[in-house]
Amino acid sequence: MSSVDLYNTLSRKTETFESIVPDRIGMYVCGPTVYGPPHLGHVRGPIVFDVLRRFFISKGYQIRFVRNITDVGHLVGDADEGEDKLQKQARLEKIEPMEVAQTYADSYNWVMDQMNVIRPSIEPRASGHIIEQIEMISAIIDRGLAYEVNGSVYFDVSAYSKIENYGELSGRVLDDLVAGAGNQSRDLEGQVEKRNAHDFALWKKASPEHIMQWSSPWGKGFPGWHIECSAMSVKYLGEEFDIHGGGMDLLFPHHECEIAQSKAAHNHAPAKYWVHHNMITINGQKMAKSLNNGIQVLQLFSGEHHLLTRGFGADVLRFFVLQAHYRSTLDFSEEALIASEKGLQRLYAAEKLLSGLKVSNSSSLEFSDLKVAIEAALSDDLNTPIAIAQLFELARRINLVNDGKESIDLVNLNMAKELFDHVFHEILGIKAAIEENSGVLDGVVELLIQLRAQAKTEKNYALSDQIRNELKSRGIELMDSKEGTNWKLS
RNA sequence: GGUCGGAUGGCCGAGCGGCUAGGCACGGGUCUGCAAAACCCUUUACACCGGUUCGAAUCCGGUUCCGACCUCCA
Numbered sequence: 001m002s003s004v005d006l007y008n009t010l011s012r013k014t015e016t017f018e019s020i021v022p023d024r025i026g027m028y029v030c031g032p033t034v035y036g037p038p039h040l041g042h043v044r045g046p047i048v049f050d051v052l053r054r055f056f057i058s059k060g061y062q063i064r065f066v067r068n069i070t071d072v073g074h075l076v077g078d079a080d081e082g083e084d085k086l087q088k089q090a091r092l093e094k095i096e097p098m099e100v101a102q103t104y105a106d107s108y109n110w111v112m113d114q115m116n117v118i119r120p121s122i123e124p125r126a127s128g129h130i131i132e133q134i135e136m137i138s139a140i141i142d143r144g145l146a147y148e149v150n151g152s153v154y155f156d157v158s159a160y161s162k163i164e165n166y167g168e169l170s171g172r173v174l175d176d177l178v179a180g181a182g183n184q185s186r187d188l189e190g191q192v193e194k195r196n197a198h199d200f201a202l203w204k205k206a207s208p209e210h211i212m213q214w215s216s217p218w219g220k221g222f223p224g225w226h227i228e229c230s231a232m233s234v235k236y237l238g239e240e241f242d243i244h245g246g247g248m249d250l251l252f253p254h255h256e257c258e259i260a261q262s263k264a265a266h267n268h269a270p271a272k273y274w275v276h277h278n279m280i281t282i283n284g285q286k287m288a289k290s291l292n293n294g295i296q297v298l299q300l301f302s303g304e305h306h307l308l309t310r311g312f313g314a315d316v317l318r319f320f321v322l323q324a325h326y327r328s329t330l331d332f333s334e335e336a337l338i339a340s341e342k343g344l345q346r347l348y349a350a351e352k353l354l355s356g357l358k359v360s361n362s363s364s365l366e367f368s369d370l371k372v373a374i375e376a377a378l379s380d381d382l383n384t385p386i387a388i389a390q391l392f393e394l395a396r397r398i399n400l401v402n403d404g405k406e407s408i409d410l411v412n413l414n415m416a417k418e419l420f421d422h423v424f425h426e427i428l429g430i431k432a433a434i435e436e437n438s439g440v441l442d443g444v445v446e447l448l449i450q451l452r453a454q455a456k457t458e459k460n461y462a463l464s465d466q467i468r469n470e471l472k473s474r475g476i477e478l479m480d481s482k483e484g485t486n487w488k489l490s
Numbered sequence: 491g492g493u494c495g496g497a498u499g500g501c502c503g504a505g506c507g508g509c510u511a512g513g514c515a516c517g518g519g520u521c522u523g524c525a526a527a528a529c530c531c532u533u534u535a536c537a538c539c540g541g542u543u544c545g546a547a548u549c550c551g552g553u554u555c556c557g558a559c560c561u562c563c564a
Binding site: 167170171172173197200201204224225226247248249250251252253278279281285286320323324325327328329330331332333335336337338339340341342343344346349383385386388389391392393396399400402403405456459461464465468472477478479480481482486488 | 492493494495496501502503504505511512513514515520521522523524525526527528529530557558559560561562563564
């Protein structure tokens with residue numbers, strides 16, 4: 001199998017991928033904190049890593065794909081000091097924290113199913129791996145790289161950086177972090193427990209009103225945000241696995257801390273390749289509560305949002321995401337989404353033509369160049385936009401054949417079919433178009449089309465236009481072509 | 491304020507020294523009673539100022555904007 005190049009954040013270079021164990025890949029992707037309905041920002045990572053996974057599968061690899069659910073320990077910032085995000089939402093809705101987690105984990109997975117994202121091989125939850133997290137924290141303490149204060153445990157970044165390079169992933173320099181603070185006295189005021197401002201929590205003591213808490217060697221508490229991914233990836237993928245993925249926003253501190261935790265506990269880094277996808281922006285602005293421009297995935301499907309005039313399909317969203325390279329920011333707007341939708345329809349239409357295409361003894365067109373170009377594009381740091389551009393070129397050529405301007409033989413026809421099946425559906429994961437007209441409606445519309453055709457033959461255009469207009473007002477659009485009249489629900 | 495990344499035609503978005511992706515919109519055409527749809531063809535570009543080079547959207551320096559993370563905390 002030909003090689004695949006991937007950009008590794010750790011080395012800041014594009015590297016040729018080599019799995020640790022031949023033909024097998026262990027892959028860990030940071031999943032959502034389930035305290036709210038899935039929004040647009042949740043969608044890109046899963047789609048990108050799904051395509052990467054599918055691409056590797058197509059190359060013959062066996063993949064164990066782990067994506068976690070964070071249902072504990074991720075705290076709300078500033079105003080909600082020390083309060084668990086899940087717990088906060090639970091109080092508002094007057095239900096159990098685990099009920100919140102279940103509800104939003106379900107809706108997250110429902111959205112993933114809609115977008116044809118293959119479910120993870122394993123989907124571990126932080127709350128189900130408290131013991132593993134405690135064990136890992138203990139190991140770090142035993143190595144003298146974490147300390148306990150008043151029932152909480154903190155990772156000792158200063159001690160760690162004497163033996164390892166804290167900041168190797170994010171490019172941050174500890175000296176800068178420390179020196180940059182400049183006014184440490186202020187930092188330490190509210191942070192008496194920590195030895196240094198840049199230390200991070202491995203375990204937090206729970207206050208009595210804290211609902212989500214577990215027993216530990218340090219008393220009742222709950223795990224820090226970073227340790228869950230470390231503990232769960234070790235459990236299911238081993239101390240060293242192939243690919244760790246996530247959003248660029250997690251690069252620091254989360255992934256940096258994961259590396260530090262693993263090195264502190266096991267003496268080596270958890271993952272060989274770190275892959276980070278970029279963010280989605282909306283109308284040139286970042287998604288933010290204050291800007292009131294966040295869009296939930298369900299709103300996108302239904303169109304119930306002030307930035308949308310109508311709803312869009314999950315396949316459109318998926319295609320939209322893949323039309324940009326995963327390491328670039330992607331600006332969302334309804335206009336851009338409509339452009340993707342139209343383009344997608346163009347590909348569907350071309351694919352549909354294949355079954356009725358005239359096969360010649362010889363070909364005036366070749367498709368093998370497209371196959372090669374697609375393989376090369378995907379192998380070059382998962383360049384999906386280039387691969388999609390080749391599919392559009394394929395569609396263009398198919399249309400030329402359909403118009404009788406070019407010809408193809410059976411070999412090329414089959415290659416075109418294979419490109420759609422293999423690349424479009426299997427790797428890019430775009431679902432095949434579905435005809436969802438009811439048989440009854442089908443018959444009724446066909447009858448009206450026949451009556452209208454008769455009217456046209458008699459040059460009774462008043463009647464033929466009436467039929468067309470009446471149907472249109474009922475959501476059925478008629479389109480004449482050389483071969484006859486087609487219709488669709490509008 | 492710190493670290494890193496980015497500024498490409500009306501919009502989205504590839505490219506990363508020469509051969510100027512792709513989609514949508516616009517325009518021209520085919521088809522058509524008309525319309526719509528579909529298909530074919532096609533215009534517009536590389537933030538700004540210098541430099542390197544035979545040649546730069548691509549490399550170097552500066553300027554201006556933009557973003558992510560950090561500067562609170564977990």
